[in-house]
Amino acid sequence: MSALVLAHASRQLPESLAALPQIHRLSSFADRKALDQALRGAKTARRLIVLPAEGSGADADLAAVLTRLMRREQLELPVAYLPAERTPCAKAHALSLDPDRALAEAAVPRPLLRDDDGFAIVGEAAITGPEGGSFYGESIVDDTQLRFGEIGSVVVRATGSAPGLRACARRGGRLGGLAEGILPPKWVEGRAAQTGAAAMRVVRDGVAAPRSRTRITFFRHTEDWLLVP
Incomplete structure (x- = not known):
């Protein structure tokens, strides 16, 4: 071969x-x-x-x-x-x-998970404030709102099956970590995940984007990739 x-x-x-x-x-x-x-x-x-x-x-x-x-x-x-x-x-x-x-x-x-800049994501992407902390914004998966207001971080993960991704939004603020120790963030599956804010830092598969941005969308590409398991 x-x-x-x-x-x-x-x-x-x-x-x-x-x-x-x-x-x-x-x-x-x-x-x-x-x-x-x-x-x-x-x-x-x-x-x-x-x-x-x-x-x-x-x-x-x-x-x-x-x-x-x-x-x-x-x-x-x-x-x-x-x-x-x-x-x-x-x-x-x-x-x-x-x-x-x-x-x-x-x-x-x-x-195949990608973003609206045309970059593939195979593991996970993380969204935080410009300095790595909380930010104020909104994050949704398909028609489901993950969080609106102060957000600690958003994590979007590629999945091995349809619909293509799963995401969660972690609470922000001083009480966010305490609250999530009692009630962990909910993961939502879908085809697309969108987040918007005044400024955000995006990390794709462990690599930070060079510039902050105000919105980002991750979504399932129209064509699958072929994986040898």
Whole structure:
């Protein structure tokens, strides 16, 4: 089977993958030019195997790959994901993290979560005030209001099945943490989650956006991605 391996430069390849003819090492998956150059080989590959950097940025590496596949209209390419540890994405999809299965297992369609800037999210996104604290605003999922007023944070998670996401809004203020110790925030599933405020900080898969913003929408893309479990 023709497989293209995209591996962070710091990762050691398993023996079964090291023998493959198409291997691209990336010092950063955030380098769009280098990633696009590596993905040119995907035109002849039957599947893509992603080995991200170790640590909290692993899911962001996979999200960068799916973002490029989405924009290049190549989401029909099966993708296997082999992080060094169980990331939020790996947990959401109950991934085996087995390199042999990455080569042989059949791919299954999964909802692709994205935002209105065109970035894919594979694990979770977090919204806070500009300095990381509370903010005043409104957050909704489909037709359900999560919270209006002071909000501690909003968390949006990609899911492995329809409708595509789940989100919760945590209470803000000094009594917010105490109240949630008694009554945890409610998670709501849906196709789209919207949040608006005077200013917000958005963190996608552990990576903070460079600028604050006044609104953001996360929603299920019109096309699924193909995941090798």
